[in-house]
Amino acid sequence: MLAGRRRGLEAFSQTEPARIDHADPYSPWAASSGFRAGLPAQTDVRLSCNGQTRNICLRNSSASLFTRSGEHLQVEHNGVRQRHLAVRRGSTLYLEWQGEVHTVTRLDSIAQADVGEGQHGGLTAPMNGSIVRVLVEVGQAVEPGAQLVVLEAMKMEHSIRAASAGVITALYCHEGEMVNEGAILVELD
Structure with missing residues (x-):
């Protein structure tokens, strides 16, 4: 098979x-x-x-x-x-x-990585960096492509966006926090 x-x-x-x-x-x-x-x-x-x-x-x-x-x-x-x-x-x-x-x-692996969708419904940090802005709150409904979190890494800002419509069920980061690559930042259901 x-x-x-x-x-x-x-x-x-x-x-x-x-x-x-x-x-x-x-x-x-x-x-x-x-x-x-x-x-x-x-x-x-x-x-x-x-x-x-x-x-x-x-x-x-x-x-x-x-x-x-x-x-x-x-x-x-x-x-x-x-x-x-x-x-x-x-x-x-x-x-x-x-x-x-x-x-x-x-x-398209690059387009999927740009969306930032994680393996377990979480949206993860694509690389080590600092959280510049958190643009959503728990319970907020979002549309596909909506900007959720902005991460600064390597002197560039990277947008973490919703892969699909849903509701924010958890936030695991706050502005100014340093995060590691792969860290779950937002949970979307």
Whole structure:
């Protein structure tokens, strides 16, 4: 099961259009091929497949070969060939695999980090710093993207914003307080 899911995630990477900086199309640093000088090529992606989110590091492998033709993807793995329907719409791939259609979506880790959502419903400090402003109170309703706390770190101000609509259930910081990276600042329900 895991091996099949892994190949499905590899398939996502193989169907992704190459991103090349048009100012210098021959530069290996402008491509998204995973080129690394002196190291094996690899591509790091964060994907969601059928509700499960995973960080995936894809390396070139001689065990699997992917060939794309229109909306079809041919996979050869350990000498066994399979053909799958693979339809891409933006950052989402609809992949028919073993008789089922799977939805694989690439997640933008940078945008998610900018929102500052923690693992347990808390909004965390992205780095060590000082709390400059607390803009909410316990019990206050907030909309997605609302600024909750401003953290000063490395001589820059960083906004901690609500990832979704909700109500502030707890505040774990106050203005002037020094906080460590990963510290929960606000609880949002």
